[in-house]
Amino acid sequence: MTAPSAGRFITLEGIEGAGKSTVAHHVAKRLTARGIRACMTREPGGTPLAERVRAIVLEGGGELLTPVTETLLMFAARSIHLDNLIRPALARGEWVVCDRFTDATRAYQAAGRGVSRAWIEELAQAVHPQLRPDCTLLLDLPVATGLARSKKRAGNAPDDRFEAESAQFFERVRAAYLDLARREPQRIQVIDAAQPLAQVELQIETALAACLDLK
Ligand code: T5A
Numbered sequence: 001m002t003a004p005s006a007g008r009f010i011t012l013e014g015i016e017g018a019g020k021s022t023v024a025h026h027v028a029k030r031l032t033a034r035g036i037r038a039c040m041t042r043e044p045g046g047t048p049l050a051e052r053v054r055a056i057v058l059e060g061g062g063e064l065l066t067p068v069t070e071t072l073l074m075f076a077a078r079s080i081h082l083d084n085l086i087r088p089a090l091a092r093g094e095w096v097v098c099d100r101f102t103d104a105t106r107a108y109q110a111a112g113r114g115v116s117r118a119w120i121e122e123l124a125q126a127v128h129p130q131l132r133p134d135c136t137l138l139l140d141l142p143v144a145t146g147l148a149r150s151k152k153r154a155g156n157a158p159d160d161r162f163e164a165e166s167a168q169f170f171e172r173v174r175a176a177y178l179d180l181a182r183r184e185p186q187r188i189q190v191i192d193a194a195q196p197l198a199q200v201e202l203q204i205e206t207a208l209a210a211c212l213d214l215k
Contacts, residue, residue: 007090008212009131011101013177014139015170016163017149018193019200020099023139026201027208028097039089042099044077047084053077058160065161067113074105075123082128101133103180103188108162111176112169135211137204138181139193143170146193187211 010027012020024040031038045054057065057073065073078101089096102124109115147170150163181188189207193200 007093008095008134009086009090009098010095010208010212011098011103011133011136012139013100013103013107013136013188014141014193015143015146015174015177017146017151017153018139018141019149019197020139022197023137023191023200023204024097024099027137027204030205030208031095031097036095037093038095038097039085040097040099041081041085043081043101043104044074046077046081046086046098049084050077050080053080058162060161067109067115070113071105071109071115071120071123074109075127078102079127082131087131098133101136102128103133103136103138103177106180107173107176111172112165133187135208136184136188137207138177138188138190139200140174140178140190141192141194143167143174146170 012024014020028038028040044057045051053073053076057070086096105120110117110120181190189211191200191203191207
């Protein structure tokens with residue numbers, strides 16, 4: 001198969017412990033095996049400067065970070081990431097596999113924290129006016145399963161400000177993601193992430209083929 005001339009933008013979404021990082025590696029490997037130049041990245045972060053913003057927003061440093069500040073920091077990191085990594089890679093014809101993007105802000109800051117949805121859409125419009133993921137893989141699983149996986153990996157102490165949130169918070173986030181998927185069924189493919197990894201990977205193959213016309 002020949003590599004396509006234009007890059008594609010694939011994002012992975014889901015609650016904590018859904019398996020996004022694990023699946024991102026799998027997707028990048030499968031694309032590379034097809035002769036497609038693929039790069040893997042994540043949000044918040046993805047470039048040295050954006051990773052510094054990530055540290056601020058995830059750690060907080062003991063200072064108050066309101067939901068509005070948190071939202072602005074997510075978009076600041078995203079703007080740096082887009083200018084320095086995502087857009088240049090897409091322009092070179094690479095496929096970008098990104099662990100979280102603006103759907104995470106819709107789910108975590110709007111549904112989770114109660115930030116205005118309309119304002120988030122205005123920020124999205126300002127930061128990436130013409131860019132939407134070509135395909136989003138939403139790894140869906142019960143909150144308890146996701147949190148148990150995160151805890152098993154990281155131990156009992158929460159790794160960051162989000163992992164310290166309540167199960168109710170993550171239920172709102174999960175419901176918001178599923179609602180986004182209902183509204184944009186072509187772009188957002190829901191994957192049953194509670195299944196064993198081999199089954200999840202099979203679903204990913206089908207979803208990518210459906211979304212991106214991969215044979
Ligand atoms: N955030 C981010 C916002 O609030 N707004 C935004 O706009 C953005 C961009 C980022 C935080 O920032 C928030 C959301 C997040 O809270 P993060 O570290 O990038 O934090 O995201 P997390 O979701 O916390 O990352 P995790 O590493 O916890 O989750 P993953 O990547 O979904 O899961 P993964 O792949 O690391 O897997 C977790 C464990 O489960 C196992 C893995 O081996 C691993 O041990 N696993 C499975 N086990 C059994 N069956 C399977 N199918 C499995 N798949 C993976």
